[in-house]
Amino acid sequence: MSRLVYSRKPGKFAIARLAGAVKPGAGAHVGPLALQSDEPLALPTPEWVRLRPRLAGICGSDLALVDGTASAYFDPLVSYPFTPGHEVVADVVDADGSPGRRVVVVPVLSCVTRGISPECPACAAGQINLCERVAYGHLAAGLQTGFCADTGGGWSHEMVAHPSQLVDVPDDFSDEAAVLIEPTACAVHAAKRFTGAQTVIIGAGTLGLLTLAAITATPRRKKNSGPIIVTARYPEQRRLAKELAADVVCTTDEMPRLVRSRTGSLVVGDQLTSGAPTVIDCVGSSDSISQALRVVAPGGCVHMVGMPGNVSVELTSLWHRETSISGCYAYTHADFATAIEVIRRHDLGRLVSATYPLADYTEAIAIAAAAGRRGAVKIAFDMRGKH
Amino acid sequence: MARPGFVLEVDKSTPPLLFWRGEGFSLEKLPAGRSRVIYPPEPLEAIKDVDGAILEALLNPIDSEPLPALLFPGMKLTIAFDDVSLPLPKMERPDNRQRVIEAVLDLAAAAGVDDVHLIAALGLHRRMHEYELRHALGDRIYDAFHGRGQLYQHDAEDLDNLEVVGTTDQGEVLEINKRAAESDLLVYVNINSVAMDGGWKSVCTGLASYRSLSHHHNPTTLENTKSLMGHRDHSALHQSVWRLGKVLRDSGPRIFQIETTLNTDMFPSPFDFINKREWEWTAKDRAIYLGTTKSLKRTPIKMARKIFHGMQGPHRMTSVQAGETSAVHEVTLQHVYRQQLVEVQGQTDILTMGIPFVCPYNPDGVMNPVLVMCMGLGYLFNMYRNKPLVREGGVIIMTHPTYKDFNPVHHPSYIDFYEQVLADTTNPAEMSRKWEQQFAEDEWYRHLYRTGNAYHGVHPFYAWYWGAHGLQHAGKVIIVGGEPAVVRRLGFTPASTMDDAFEIASDVVGRHPTISHMHVPALLVADVK
Incomplete structure (x- = not known):
């Protein structure tokens, strides 16, 4: 199984920061991000499921990571090595290994996903984005899927997720529309202001x-x-x-x-x-x-x-x-339902401007870093081809 | 003796013609056999004894008692004068305003008049800087009056100092500067650069309020102003102003109008080649042209502006007349036409014009895109009598760099007008309906107009309306050398060269259009038969 992996390598991190300062996205060439072939991840608990990502978006926070400009604040909130990618549309892998439900992932790794009981007050109130336990429980630290060593991320051919993280994709949605559900949920959360x-x-x-x-x-x-x-x-x-x-x-x-x-x-x-x-x-x-x-x-x-x-x-x-x-950070589960309606109303799937296979990750990241200038909006990795 | 203006038919031997391009020039070839160039008359001989002529005009006015007979001790005397928008470029010192006002003040002093106020008749223009007032009036007048609060600038937003004089039979309210309205005598000192200035327009715009100005500075009036520089009967603007003038004459203060005209000797050495006809350029002129254009291309734009706006025109007084406003203005018009009128036979398909670095609304400032439109379609297009040089539905081609650059001190509302209003519409009536009130009543613009050196918030609308007739008349407007995005924002078509412009124009006027080129400077009025 191939996946992009971000490792803790301070030297490469510094070089990526320099390269990214010269040309946004250039950190992908020289930084700690690399394409690897690994054994599948272990399921944290039996109830977790395996996912095969179809599309995974490249987000601004991912670019900050690749170019070494992400805040040191996140250091204790992530665990290395991890596979980035938190905007994910994927197929659930059934017991027989065949693709099952098409889902998007709610990437916040809140109390439920971490096996923490009772939940923290924020999670108990449904505000998983404010979870107080994102560095605790049976998972390694990681505020979201895509920043946690135990879950993998969307920039891969396989990852794992807790059932509470899964939202079914409507049948009338293309993968392109679906991959925008997670960032649209962020926007829905912001729009409440x-x-x-x-x-x-x-x-x-x-x-x-x-x-x-x-x-x-x-x-x-x-x-x-x-x-x-x-x-x-x-x-x-x-x-x-x-x-x-x-x-x-x-x-x-x-x-x-x-x-x-x-x-x-x-x-x-x-x-x-x-x-x-x-x-x-x-x-x-x-x-x-x-x-x-x-x-x-x-x-x-x-x-x-x-x-x-x-x-x-x-x-x-x-x-x-x-x-x-x-x-204004992330979303609640309810925001995902609203996001689906917003995407449908505005036909937002058209905002996915281009997709790239994982092997072309340096080019994909370079394009994503210059998306506006190139007339593009969302760039995503496409894992629908050969594994 | 000055040679009259004339029309040159372009043939193969005609040299390239000089076009202004903002803070620079270019030489352009026009197609032989179907192009003509309208050259203004050469500068008329100036009055030799200017001070003597001024005194003569004051002592022997037209349809009025001599000025000394109107002056008496204890009276309120107000002298209003044209602002920095005239003349262009600014004239060498002493300015005609200084000479005339000094003569008026001498007579006032002799008559024992000591309540004298001097008011710069700004209308909605920007307040003049101290150095501009000193240039126009001289240090002696400035120092004597400014410190005592007796030299100031009209404020069209100072509600406490405006007074309604009356209303026309068409409901137009004349509201003017209170001090002027309450004076025993209002002397207005004009510099009449073009035929549209002077007459009742002096007081009815220069000392008026926004409310009063809006009666005639609007799209409907200006679209129906078919002859800004010619017959008043064809100018809805002048008809409105003359109606207001009747109210002023019947119900306002006594007015003693002084009008002066200038010759067209506009540019000093080394730029005097601008005034010449191209085939008469000497080797020295050609060398200066080449040297000037090359060095201007290498000169930072701010420096180039400083050079151009620092120029002082050698223009000289050709006439001075004083007395009753209408009668004085009729004489003035004859002098203006004597200097500027050129008889031209018929209209053509295309009118070409070079847009210079300055228009009446950016002395010592930036010729922003809105002013490029105003200068081209508002002023130069309108420099005709009888009918426009270009036929209805024809093409107007201007040359100007048309950069997105504004002077934020002088033109704050112009920036917003460009960014917000022109992004929405270029239609004068539509912008008037949707946007004018917001700009006119904007507290920030009002503050900058009243206390800084900013044009009134509504002024960019007026600048745009000024070109309303031109917009309506032309089938297409092309700007050669302008920044494409800016030109498009104005609603015009960009072209990189004059040949490209002709190619673009062919969609409207065909492959073999007739062309007229206005050779400005100097100023000319085409008398189109």
Whole structure:
């Protein structure tokens, strides 16, 4: 069974960081990620099942890992060596080894998957994304499938999963549509922060577009809702954002002027005196957070949907204007059901721009790292061919 | 003696023709046998004794008592003057405004008048910088009046200092600067660069409020302004302004109008080759052209702008007349036409024009894309009498780099207009309906207009409306050398070369169109028969 494996190799990690700084995605050539042939993983407990991934997406957090820019915060929350890939559509392997149900994986490794009983308060409340035990139980540390040595990940021909992690794929869904269910569930979770007031979405990569799709699909968006302003860097992103019913699509440079104009704000230095009550940052860089704080209204909130990592941000305005920054991580099981509806409504399977076999992982990762510039959105590995 | 303007039929021996391209130039060949070039008259001889002529005009005005007879101790005297939008480029010192105002002030002082206010008649234009006021008025006037609060700039948003003079029979409200309205005498000092300026337009726009201006600065009026530089009967804008002028005459302060005209000696050495006809260029002119264009290509754009905007035109006064507004303006028009009018037979399929680095709305600033449209379709297209140089449905070709660049201090609302309004529509009526009010009432723009050096929030709309008739008239507009994305945002078609532009134009006007080229500078008005 072949799979891509990410090992703890500090030297290669440093080289990947250098290479990734020169050319995003280049860390795949020189870093700790390698294609290996291994024996199948052992099932953690008898109730776990084997999966044969069909498609597995490449996510921004995966790219951060490959290019060595992932935060050190994650170190105690992962276990090496692991196989990345948490956006997975797969076939369950039946007892006779034949493909069974087609499922997507809810990758969060929460109390139930770890055999922890009683569950932590968050899991007990259904908020598995806030599980307090992601480094405990009978599994090795790992906040999600794709970061845990015991479960494997989607970038492989075989992985294992707990039955509680499986969501059946509707028959009318293509694999391409199905592989977007997990990131769309993230977006659905983020869209819950939408209040109907003017909202800015920073970034129109996969996460930004899916968040937009989730918001525009929600019943909370009414005719009299405030405008949704989306910043998009590339023409294809702009086109898609308009298609997904953004009210205004602009460049990052234009956005502060646009929010100022739409809110009738004055300006003090670089700071709007008024602004948008809700800003959803789907980028997570120092620049995007700084810009979000410049345009968020007093008392408003910047929701971090993009993974921020180690950033440097001037927070005086946050103090002075009583704004807040709020994290927005993953999803609950219920979000997956909503995600399926959002995908169906917007026909989001078309956002999968290209798929690559595992053997071409360096090329796939390079394309994923430059997806926006190349007019692409989601790049995925395709394991439907030869094993 | 200055030679009159004329029309050159292009043949095989015609040398390439000079086109402005913003902060640079190019030489372009036009097709022989079907192209013509309209050259303006050479600069008229200037008045030799300018101060004497000014005094003569003040003492022997048209349809008015002499100025000294209108001055008396204890009176309120207000002198309003044209702002930085005129003349272009700025004139060598002393500026005509300084000369005229000094003469008026001398007579006022002699009459014992001490309540004198000077007001820059900005309308919705940006406030002038101190150095611009000093240039226009001279240091003596600036230092004497500014410190005492008696030299200031009109504020069309200062509700406490605006006064309604009256309403026309068509419901147009005339609201002007309160100090001017309450004065015993309002003296208005004009620089009449083109025929559309002056007359009742001086006070009714320069000292008016947004409410008042919106009666005639709107798409409907400007689409029906078929002759901005010619017959007033064909200009809905001027008809509106003249109606407001009647209200002003009947219910407003007494007005003493002073109008001055200039010759077209616009560019100093070494740029004086611009004023010449190409086949008369000397070897030195050619060398200067080559040297200038090559070095401009290597010069950073900011530096090039500094060089161009730093130029002072040698233009000289050709006439000065004072007295009753309408009567004065009729005389002024004759002087303007004497300098600028060129008789042209018939229209053509294509009109070509070079767009320079400056228009009335970007002195010492950036010729942003909205102003490129305004200069081409609002000003140069309208430089005709009787009918446009290009036939209805014909093609207008401009040359300009048309970069996405704005002066954020002077044109903050232009940036938003470009990014938001033009992204939505280029249709004047639609943008007026959907967007104008938001921009006009934007508190931030209002603040920048009133306290900084920004054009009013609504001004980019007015700049766009200025080209409304041109937009409506032309079948296609092409910009040669502009940034394609920016040109498309304006709703126009980009072309990389003049030949490409002709090729593109062939879709509209066929393979063998007739072509007119306006040789600007200098300024000219084509009298199209």
